[in-house]
Amino acid sequence: MRCQPLRRALWRKVIMKAIVDLI
Secondary structure, eight states: OOOHHHHHHHHHHHHHHHHHHHO
């Protein structure tokens, strides 16, 4: 089974949070 969409969304959220943390 592949969960690409979910994993992608999760990564996107993590990246967004990291960017916000950096700013």
